[in-house]
Each structure stands twice: as structure tokens, then as C-alpha cells.
Amino acid sequence: MGQPTRRDLLGSAACVVAVSGALWSTPGLAATEAVKKEDGSRPNVLGPRDGYAPLVNTLVSMLTWMRGVVVRTVKGMSTADLDFLLDDRANSIGALLLHLAATETYYALHTFEGIAWDAWPEARGEPGTSRLMLGPPAREQIKGKPLSFYLDALETSRARALAGLRQRDDAWLLKVDASWPWGPTNNLCKWFHVCEHESNHNGQIKLVARRLAGTKDRAE
DSSP states (O other), X not given: OXXXXXXXXXXXXXXHHHHHSGGGSOOOHHHXXXXXXXXXXXXXXXXXXXTSOHHHHHHHHHHHHHHHHXXXXXXXXXXXXXXXXXXXXXXXXXXXXXXXXXXXXXXXXHHHHOXXXXXXXXXXXXXXXXXXXXXXXXXXXXXXXXXXXXHHHHHHHHHHHHHHHHTOOHHHHTOEETTSTTSSEEHHHHHHHHHHHHHHHHHHHHHHHTTSTTOOOOOO
16 A cells, blocks of 8 residues: 555545544434444444444444455455456455555554554564555465465454554544645544545455356355
8 A cells, every 4th residue: 555645535625524524423422322332243333332432432333344344255265266366467355355454554553653654663573564565566475375364464453453442532533643645634534544445445355256266246
């Protein structure tokens, strides 16, 4: 992914609209308490639950929902499926999954530890930090692994994200970074980007999945 300049569609104006719109308005007390009582068995009920600040957990519920979609998309895939390339310029499903884990890892390093973008501590062995870029290196290096390898990488990055978000409050989530390449951007927008980034690549994964030999179109 690199420096996120391609995210012009998520510039400051779009993010302000998303943050200030009805989705992020504070729900009534009764509604908030009802959602908090959800035990996680109904992932389609988004909103604040115990363990996080209200807005933080609304974001967490969205991240969780989107990750479930990605995992369902790749369920049952073989190593050959995960390594399949549509053409000599394509990315494999396996590479895209590691790219998602790496992106989440980078945003955690940046927003939780204050590490400047592109100043990554690869020497510390952070999971996924050498796999953010796609393209030729990924086609050569990311192959021959079972689905469990990629799911483990996603679980590792998500565990780190949840641990960090659990320690933050809503004031942190709404704090604005005036120096971000897209323009003034808050932590909510940065983490919402992690969510929509998974949605974007899930579409690519589905496209590749429909081209796998001997498979039927997967359900939407």
C-alpha cells in the first residue's frame, strides 16, 4: 500500500462527513445499553459494547464485521487457490490476505506507538511489516502456504489492534492529525480506512475466487 496518497476518496472532507453523520451520533441511553448486552453471537448488530469506549467499540464492531466477511470469502481454500494468479500482473489471494494483515499492523504501529509513516521497525520482527507491498516481490515470495498461515497473520494483527483500541478513549479516536497526507485526519478516519481497505480487497479476492478452476461462483 505504501504512503496512502491513493486515498483521495477518503480525504478530510469525506471523513468529516462520515464522523459527523448519523452513524456516529450518540444513541439514546436505552438503545446503547441494549446493544452493550449483545454477547457477540449477533455480529450484524453494530454499536457500543462493554470493554471499549462507545465510539471505539462501534468502530470495533465494524472492523469485526468486515473481517468476518473476508474470512468467509476464503473459507475452504486450498494452497493452490491461495497461490493462483489471474495473469502475470495479478496478486494472489494469499498475498492480498497478508497485505491486509500488514496494513492493520502498520496502522497499529502508527496510531498506537506514534511511529511516523514509512519509519517502520522491520528489525523488530513486527508481523507482516515486510509484506505491505504487493506486486512482483509478493508473487515470488508469498506462495506455498496453507490457509491457516494467512488466518494466523490476520488474527495476530487483529489481536494487536483490539488490544490497542481497548486502551483508548473516544477523545483519542477523534483526535485530528493535521499533518496526514490526505489532509487533517483523525484516528477514527485512519481506522475506518483499515475497515474499508478490507472491503476493497475482499472484492478483489472474490473476483479471483470466481476464476479458480473447478469452482462455482461464491455466494455474495
